[in-house]
Amino acid sequence: MRHIFRLDPDVRRPVILLDEIFKGCSALIDTGALIPVWTKDATVLEALGAILEKRNVEFGGFGGTAYGDLYRMDLRLGQIIYPSMPIVASSNEQIPGYFLFTATMFSEMEYTVSNKNKQFIVETTENQVCYNLVIDSGRGVYVLAE
Numbered sequence: 705m706r707h708i709f710r711l712d713p714d715v716r717r718p719v720i721l722l723d724e725i726f727k728g729c730s731a732l733i734d735t736g737a738l739i740p741v742w743t744k745d746a747t748v749l750e751a752l753g754a755i756l757e758k759r760n761v762e763f764g765g766f767g768g769t770a771y772g773d774l775y776r777m778d779l780r781l782g783q784i785i786y787p788s789m790p791i792v793a794s795s796n797e798q799i800p801g802y803f804l805f806t807a808t809m810f811s812e813m814e815y816t817v818s819n820k821n822k823q824f825i826v827e828t829t830e831n832q833v834c835y836n837l838v839i840d841s842g843r844g845v846y847v848l849a850e
Contacts, residue, residue: 707781707782707828711817724780725780735806739790739791739792740805742803743796746793756775761774761792763794777789783833784828810826812828814829
């Protein structure tokens with residue numbers, strides 16, 4: 705199944721527009737990130753249904769070690785669903801968008817960034833809509849909550 709997301713035409717990095725979540729919502733696709741991050745005030749994330757799991761979690765990010773609060777939420781991107789997806793809330797106004805999505809979110813899929821057409825195209829090869837995000841640092845599965 706093919707899923708097409710619009711890219712923000714005003715930025716040079718791959719920032720997908722997610723108006724179906726809420727008007728003005730967007731996400732930077734980061735190929736080096738290990739865990740999805742919410743980069744704005746966590747009260748909006750909570751209003752979207754995210755549940756706080758653990759405060760002050762250490763994670764690698766933003767050019768070094770960073771800290772944030774671990775949440776879980778059911779995230780729907782078009783017809784792709786991530787049930788109980790882990791997201792670290794760590795405010796960073798320098799990141800364009802509300803979310804920082806990891807490329808590993810799409811590891812079981814084929815994806816293309818079309819700068820010319822301003823599209824992020826995701827092809828799912830299995831006949832499924834739900835995907836579990838597995839966070840693996842290369843040294844084994846990364847566990848954020850006990």
